[in-house]
Amino acid sequence: MGSDTSRLGFYLLLAPILLWLIVLIILPHIGLFIVSISEKVGPREFETGFGNYATFFGEPLYWRTFARTAIMSILATALTLILGFPIAYYIAKLTRGRTKTTLFLMCMIPFWVSELVRTFGWMILLRETGVISTALQNLGLISGPVELLYNDAAIMVGLVYTSILFMVVPLVTTLDSLDNSLIEAGYDLGGTSTSIMREIVIPHAMPGIVSGGIVVFMLSLGNYLTPILLGGKDSLWFTGMIYTQFITRFNWELGSALGFLLLALSSGIVFLGLKLSRQSLSDTMGRA
Amino acid sequence: MKITFLTSLLAATALSASLAQADTLRLLTWGGYAPEDVIAKFEAETGHTVEVTTSNNEEMIAKLRATNGGGFDLAQPSQDRITSAQEEFGIYKPLDMSKVNAALFIPSMLSATAKNTTYDGEVYGLPHVWGTSGLVVNTAMAGNVQDYTDLCDASVTGKVSYRLKRPTLIGFAYSMGLDPFAAYSDTAAYQDILDQVEAKLTECKPNVKTYWGGGDEIKNLLRSGEVVAAMAWDTGGWQLNADNPDITFVAPEAGALGWIDTFVLPARGRADDAAYDWINFVMRPDIAAMITNTAGNFTAAVDGDGGVSADLKARYQGSFDQAAIDNIKWYPPVPAGLEALEGATLDRINAAN
Numbered sequence: 001m002g003s004d005t006s007r008l009g010f011y012l013l014l015a016p017i018l019l020w021l022i023v024l025i026i027l028p029h030i031g032l033f034i035v036s037i038s039e040k041v042g043p044r045e046f047e048t049g050f051g052n053y054a055t056f057f058g059e060p061l062y063w064r065t066f067a068r069t070a071i072m073s074i075l076a077t078a079l080t081l082i083l084g085f086p087i088a089y090y091i092a093k094l095t096r097g098r099t100k101t102t103l104f105l106m107c108m109i110p111f112w113v114s115e116l117v118r119t120f121g122w123m124i125l126l127r128e129t130g131v132i133s134t135a136l137q138n139l140g141l142i143s144g145p146v147e148l149l150y151n152d153a154a155i156m157v158g159l160v161y162t163s164i165l166f167m168v169v170p171l172v173t174t175l176d177s178l179d180n181s182l183i184e185a186g187y188d189l190g191g192t193s194t195s196i197m198r199e200i201v202i203p204h205a206m207p208g209i210v211s212g213g214i215v216v217f218m219l220s221l222g223n224y225l226t227p228i229l230l231g232g233k234d235s236l237w238f239t240g241m242i243y244t245q246f247i248t249r250f251n252w253e254l255g256s257a258l259g260f261l262l263l264a265l266s267s268g269i270v271f272l273g274l275k276l277s278r279q280s281l282s283d284t285m286g287r288a
Numbered sequence: 289m290k291i292t293f294l295t296s297l298l299a300a301t302a303l304s305a306s307l308a309q310a311d312t313l314r315l316l317t318w319g320g321y322a323p324e325d326v327i328a329k330f331e332a333e334t335g336h337t338v339e340v341t342t343s344n345n346e347e348m349i350a351k352l353r354a355t356n357g358g359g360f361d362l363a364q365p366s367q368d369r370i371t372s373a374q375e376e377f378g379i380y381k382p383l384d385m386s387k388v389n390a391a392l393f394i395p396s397m398l399s400a401t402a403k404n405t406t407y408d409g410e411v412y413g414l415p416h417v418w419g420t421s422g423l424v425v426n427t428a429m430a431g432n433v434q435d436y437t438d439l440c441d442a443s444v445t446g447k448v449s450y451r452l453k454r455p456t457l458i459g460f461a462y463s464m465g466l467d468p469f470a471a472y473s474d475t476a477a478y479q480d481i482l483d484q485v486e487a488k489l490t491e492c493k494p495n496v497k498t499y500w501g502g503g504d505e506i507k508n509l510l511r512s513g514e515v516v517a518a519m520a521w522d523t524g525g526w527q528l529n530a531d532n533p534d535i536t537f538v539a540p541e542a543g544a545l546g547w548i549d550t551f552v553l554p555a556r557g558r559a560d561d562a563a564y565d566w567i568n569f570v571m572r573p574d575i576a577a578m579i580t581n582t583a584g585n586f587t588a589a590v591d592g593d594g595g596v597s598a599d600l601k602a603r604y605q606g607s608f609d610q611a612a613i614d615n616i617k618w619y620p621p622v623p624a625g626l627e628a629l630e631g632a633t634l635d636r637i638n639a640a641n
Contacts, residue, residue, distance in 0.1 A: 043375045043624050061639045129512040147446075147514075150498045233499050236638060248346045248453070249631040250353070250376070 036256035052257035062241065062258065069238040070269060072152065073220035076159040080167045080216045081209060083160065088171030088208075089201070093180070107168050115162060119229050122158055123149060126230075150232030158226035163219045167212040174208030175201070210277050211284040214270055221266050238262055313338045313562040316348055316363040318549060319503075320583035321417060330569050336562045345369050352379040357555025362563040364416060367548045368619035371407045375624050381553045382410035387564040392571035397588040401548055404621050413550035414567060415588035417579070420544035420616055421455050422607075423517060424506075424525035428534040430516040435541040436463035439517055440492035449509055450519035452499040452638055454630050455545055459519060460485045462542040462617060469620050478626065482633045490640040499638075510535055523584030526603040536603070539612035546616040548588070 036053070038046040056062045091103050110118060125131045126148040136142045148154060178201065186196040202209075227237035242262070245255030274281060315322055319342045327338045341360070343351065348365050352358075357379035365373070374380050390398060397415045405413030425433050430444050436459040439448045450456050461468040461481050471477040497515055500506040503524055509515040510528055522544070525537025551567050553560060569575060576587040577595030584600065586593055593601070 044378070061635050064639070127512070128514045147497075228501070233493060233496050233638075234641060244631075247350045249627060250346075250349065250373075251628070251631070252353075 032256045032259060035252055036260050038253055040251075040253055046253075052254045053261070055254055056257060056261055061236075065236045065241055066238050066261070066265065068236065069221060070265065072155065073159075073217050074269075076156055076163070076220045077213050077217045079156065080160050080164050081213060084164050084167035084171060084212070085205075085209075087164075088168045088175055091168070092172045092175035093178075093183075104172070107165055110161075111165055115225055118162065119158060119226055122154070122161070122230060126154055126157075149230060150235075152231070152235055154230040154232075155227050155235055155237075158230045159220045159223060162223065162226055163216040166215045166219060170208040170212040170215075171205060174205045178204045206277065207279060207284040210274065210279045213273065214284070217270065217273075218266065221262070311336050311559070311562070313362060313559050313566055314360045314557075315340050315566070316343055316351065316360040316554075318342060318344065318364060318417075318583070321364060321549070321579060323578060323582040326570065326575055326578050329575070330566065333569070334562075334565050336559075336565060338566070349373045349377070349379070352554050353377045355556070357381070357557070359556075360554045361557035361559040362566060363552050363554055364549050365552060366619065367401050367404050367413050367415070367550045368621050370405045370413050370550065370552060371621045372624040372627075374407045374412060379555050380412050381555050381557070382412055383414065383553065384560075384564075385411065387561075388414060389568045389571070392568065392573075392589055394588050394590055397548065400618075401550060401588075405550065405552075413552050415548045416551055416570070417583060417585045417587050418546065418548040419585035420522050420539070420546045421459070421520065422522065422540045422544035423538045424510060424520040424528065424535065425518075425538045426510065426513065426516040426532075426535050427538075429513070433517040434538065436460050436519060437488070439519065440488070440495050444517050445495050446497055447514070447516045448495045448518065449497050449500045449506060449515045451501070452634050454627070454634075456489070456519055457482065457485050457630055457633065458617075458619075459540065459542070459545055460488055462545075463540065464488060469617065472620060472623055472626065475626075475629070479629055482629060486633050486637055489637045493637070493640060522604075522607060525607070526584055526600065529603055530599070537607040539608055539615070543615040543617045544608075544612065546618040548618075 037048055037050060039049045039051040041047055056066075087107070091100060091107075095103060123130070127133070128145045128147040128149070130149070132148060133142075133146050137145065182200055182204075183196060186200050191199070222239060224237070224239040224243065227235060228240050231237065238258070239262075242255050242258045245251045245258060249255075274284075313336050315338055317340060322338065322340045327340070331337055345365050348363050349369065352360065352363065353373075356377075363380075370380065393415065397418070401413050401415040402411045405411060423433060423436070423439075425431070430447070432441065432443060433439060438444075439450065458468050461484075464484060466481045466484065468478065468481050471481055497509070500509065500518070500520075503521070506515070506518055506520050507524055507528060510518060510520075510524075511531065520537075522537045525535065528535040529537070551563075553563055557563065570579060571587070571589045571592075573589055573591040573594055576589035576592030580586055580592065580596045581600065586596070586604070
């Protein structure tokens with residue numbers, strides 16, 4: 001009787017997460033997959049087949065855009081790490097008490113407004129008649145207005161800014177757990193700052209780096225707003241392409257296939273990243 | 289206990305269903321087509337309540353397709369996008385003309401829309417708001433831009449914007465002396481036109497500052513002077529003209545592209561009576577004028593321009609003389625499948641360097 005009740009309790013506790021998984025994740029994906037393997041032959045006529053997937057590989061535009069999106073996302077992840085690591089190190093190791101809380105809070109404050117507002121903020125800064133261009137002209141550094149928006153660099157700035165918090169938080173957590181005496185011991189044994197960073201700090205922070213990297217990479221790859229608003233006439237982004245297929249082309253079949261390929265390819269890249277950094281998913285996600 | 293619960297549940301369902309049927313009109317429309325004051329007046333007169341969702345042509349069709357024509361009771365896509373969507377997805381239901389007060393509509397527009405939205409012998413669309421797309425030009429800085437292809441002129445390099453959508457393809461084709469509408473039914477001929485336009489737009493790409501997406505985006509670009517000539521809607525040009533007299537809408541030499549937004553009933557709409565009430569209400573001359581004053585475009589209502597502000601009328605007349613009106617190219621219904629060809633062309637232009 002007692003075990004029956006506890007089992008009931010277990011299932012009741014499990015129910016919300018199971019419902020979430022099945023209703024909101026598994027069922028839609030099954031539906032999406034079924035749509036993606038139906039090929040349109042005429043109005044309201046469909047055949048089952050993998051033609052939509054073949055389209056992706058047959059049309060250079062699609063896989064080039066995918067490769068471009070993946071490479072830029074990896075670059076954004078690397079930049080976020082380079083910018084985020086010193087911040088996280090400073091917060092975790094060189095400050096304590098109120099300063100620490102304040103700095104942490106300052107990292108978070110921009111995320112209290114929506115992503116759309118933050119992106120519009122960048123547009124106001126970067127555009128030809130925007131804040132930066134005007135300021136540079138007033139300082140006499142440039143003679144005419146300069147356009148900083150509508151290019152890949154602007155996308156990169158937007159992506160890094162949007163996702164830096166998701167790098168800083170896991171890094172602060174892992175660096176916090178590093179005992180200061182280990183660093184002191186390193187100095188006592190004659191280590192230099194570089195060698196201590198390389199031999200002690202980075203290996204310890206590796207799970208945080210990898211989990212932060214995964215999150216930032218996924219956020220960048222799946223980002224729609226930032227590349228569309230900040231990007232220029234040549235700045236294609238894969239999610240934008242999926243949107244176009246679904247909404248303006250009414251081609252849900254190809255859009256679903258592209259969505260599935262995005263899922264598969266991004267999982268592949270994350271898997272490769274884990275292998276290269278010799279981390280396991282459960283390790284990084286469990287510790288960070 | 290169980291029975292009471294069931295009956296009360298049934299009663300509640302029945303009640304909510306009957307309430308929805310009688311009262312709530314879920315309207316899927318464009319920004320500006322259902323102003324607050326018009327809704328308030330309608331609710332006071334008829335007792336219905338109105339829920340407005342603003343959207344655009346593609347999103348309207350995508351939304352209705354996702355629900356097989358449910359979720360809304362009245363939609364307002366453009367007339368050229370109705371028969372193909374009906375053929376492909378079956379998302380609309382035919383109109384009951386006996387419930388429409390046809391005397392409120394300008395007869396020529398009513399019959400033209402009926403002709404263009406007939407599918408399988410049934411009429412699906414009624415005309416509501418019409419307008420054009422053409423050029424919005426800062427005449428002080430780019431007075432030489434008179435036609436779509438002038439956007440590719442060296443004098444405006446880097447200061448031009450248009451959308452990467454089908455109206456751009458059509459406009460450029462006319463400007464290049466081609467007739468895309470005549471080739472609608474001939475896929476090979478249409479592909480040939482698309483190829484020529486693709487070459488032109490690819491060559492023109494260095495001139496473009498950015499491809500605009502939303503109406504506010506292009507208005508900001510023009511207002512700030514970052515863009516001096518663009519392909520856009522007439523209302524956008526007239527609104528900017530109110531702020532800066534240099535900027536206005538120019539009907540291109542090759543002809544402005546004319547669209548008519550319609551009323552259609554989604555296939556699984558639940559408040560048809562309220563929908564017909566709304567149609568007969570907003571087509572009244574006084575209400576039509578209120579909508580024109582907010583949306584900036586004229587309606588298909590008889591005497592609907594009577595109460596329109598003098599400023600707007602002056603701007604309209606400044607952009608369109610009689611010859612320009614006669615030269616408007618009205619969109620014929622898009623055959624199903626044509627958009628796939630256009631999509632591939634637009635993708636290639638977007639990817640070209």
